[in-house]
Amino acid sequence: MIWISRLLLHTETADGSVIPIWEEVCSEDVAVLKDVMASRQTAADGVELDHIRIPITAENPPDFSDLSELIDVVVRNDSSNTPIVVNCQLGRGRSTLTSVRKIHIVHHSS
Numbered sequence: 001m002i003w004i005s006r007l008l009l010h011t012e013t014a015d016g017s018v019i020p021i022w023e024e025v026c027s028e029d030v031a032v033l034k035d036v037m038a039s040r041q042t043a044a045d046g047v048e049l050d051h052i053r054i055p056i057t058a059e060n061p062p063d064f065s066d067l068s069e070l071i072d073v074v075v076r077n078d079s080s081n082t083p084i085v086v087n088c089q090l091g092r093g094r095s096t097l098t099s100v101r102k103i104h105i106v107h108h109s110s
Helices: 033-039 064-076 094-109
Strands: 004-012 018-026
Touching: 064 094
Parallel strands: none
Antiparallel strands: 004 018
16 A cells, blocks of 8 residues: 655754755655665675664663663674764764764773
8 A cells, every 4th residue: 555645854954953844755765764774784795784773862861771782882893893873863963972972982992
């Protein structure tokens, strides 16, 4: 069954304000990151890809369990030699903060 509906997205203006926009989409054009990553477990050059989601919201400080999981991922993957991609929904703060934490973990675990 294919449906057509509207999806609420957000974009950023030149001054940094976030504004909502409605976009018409078909069900066949919508995929969540988990499904995209599941379909791409191996990159073109044969490198294995892992998708690990640590949900940290902007409204609350991260739980200790979130930080513990981040430390585990960074240390377990020898991140000095393994690329780790960090992103968040809008790229406003959480991804930067997590990247700084990652660098701190790598620096102090070496």
